[in-house]
Amino acid sequence: MTTTSAPDEQPSVAMNDEAYGALRASHALWAGTSVLITNQRGQVLLQRVTYRPTRLLPGGALDHGESPAQGAARELEEELGVTATVTRGLAIDWVSPAGRTTPPAMRFPGELLHVFDGGVWDDNQIAAIRPRPGEIDGIDFVEPAELPALMSPGDARRALSALRARINGAGPVFLEDGLPIAPTVLDRVGILRTARARHHLGFHPGRVPDGLPVRQSRAWAFAPDGRVLVLLEPDTGAACLPGGTPEPEDGRDTVATVIRGARDKAAAQLTDTRYLGYLSDPDTLCAHVRYAAALTRLGPVPVDPATGRTHIRVLATPEQTLELFDWGLPAADQLTAVHQARARFGIPRAARQPLTELPDATDLTIL
Known part of the structure; x- marks a missing residue:
């Protein structure tokens, strides 16, 4: 045989x-x-x-x-x-x-x-x-x-x-x-090879109290398919949401901080910015403000003027985004507010799918 x-x-x-x-x-x-x-x-x-x-x-x-x-x-x-x-x-x-x-x-x-x-x-x-x-x-x-x-x-x-x-x-x-x-892009960047940002900070849907300084202003920037923009640092794999720290040119306007930071770090065009709330940091007595916004366009990948680095831009579901950070159990309250804003935008909830790298100028209205 x-x-x-x-x-x-x-x-x-x-x-x-x-x-x-x-x-x-x-x-x-x-x-x-x-x-x-x-x-x-x-x-x-x-x-x-x-x-x-x-x-x-x-x-x-x-x-x-x-x-x-x-x-x-x-x-x-x-x-x-x-x-x-x-x-x-x-x-x-x-x-x-x-x-x-x-x-x-x-x-x-x-x-x-x-x-x-x-x-x-x-x-x-x-x-x-x-x-x-x-x-x-x-x-x-x-x-x-x-x-x-x-x-x-x-x-x-x-x-x-x-x-x-x-x-x-x-x-x-x-x-x-x-x-x-x-x-994948997560492997190439080496996501999770360095310590995740650890911020176990309570989320508050109200306005920032008078006298409490704002340290950061960042946005959950929604593409039309329900995913959000996440920035990855190429040398560490660390993740962040678009936005940044207030600068004098922002005139204490936290919306201006978000729009400028998204433009400078990601060449991202944000519209319809909506306030979600703030995270309180009792150790430094400051607030981290969070917005939701519609992401409509990305220009060519820019060099961050503050650091000289070029961030890697990816789209991820909000749930995938949370896995890139160590925000603890309080992150559940923030995630609820994020999905409430997504629903108000009329944007569908995205199913888990591979993260998509966006290396070039992109018109996101086609998604």
Whole structure:
């Protein structure tokens, strides 16, 4: 009996079943699975294990005949004492023999490692975790930017790539030694590789109290398709909304600050600017004002006159935008006000989709 030819042989060469099976077995790889879980602040769950100095996502090797999804659910139960079903994949990583440091006696052949989305866990789910004694010393939720310092290099690359894939919302990505073979704008900029802006500030829909100085004035600038403009710094991957700090030329007009900042940093044309509220900062006794606006046009990418940098402009849903910051639970109130303004504009709510880079002049009314 013959079978199809081996991939590295000429199509005209036939092999018997035994030879074909032996050839395929010689190319066998390990198979593993892991689960990426975050808390409501976007911090990643890592395990402190007894057998390695570095930390790990929940997961491990697949049992014989076990699917990656079944293995992920089993590992969650064994390691964290949690019963859960995983159905959404984030990444499939081809780990080369050189991509992992292992003792020579293991004769590591390489591995296919699946990363599943464990979701966003609330306080009750986190409180139910029971780490496996003797194997798991404990768990921590850490900032994405801390992953390279706590995990092995390959594990950190894989976790960050999977997290970016979750934010991007385009489905599972294919990795080689932790890096995507088709990088998105989030991968190219290195979003989340530096600490996210942390502002756990209360949101107030009223006017800024008299005597409270305004430190920043920024806008949720809506494109016609329901996404908003986000600016990414090319050297750090840090994100910000268009706008900026008040300047004397603004005449203490916070709307003028937003329009000038959006023009200078992003060549963005804003219309129909509407006040949302302000964030209070008790440590510095100042306010951060927030507006909603309609984004109608982007000119050629400008150089920021304040920093000399050229920001990368992307469109993201408001929910994706929040994942680029650490604004804490108070951000939910701001998000509610943002969607109320979107509805008043008559703009539809955007479904999660890949972030879109806008490198050139763009007429956004066509979206």
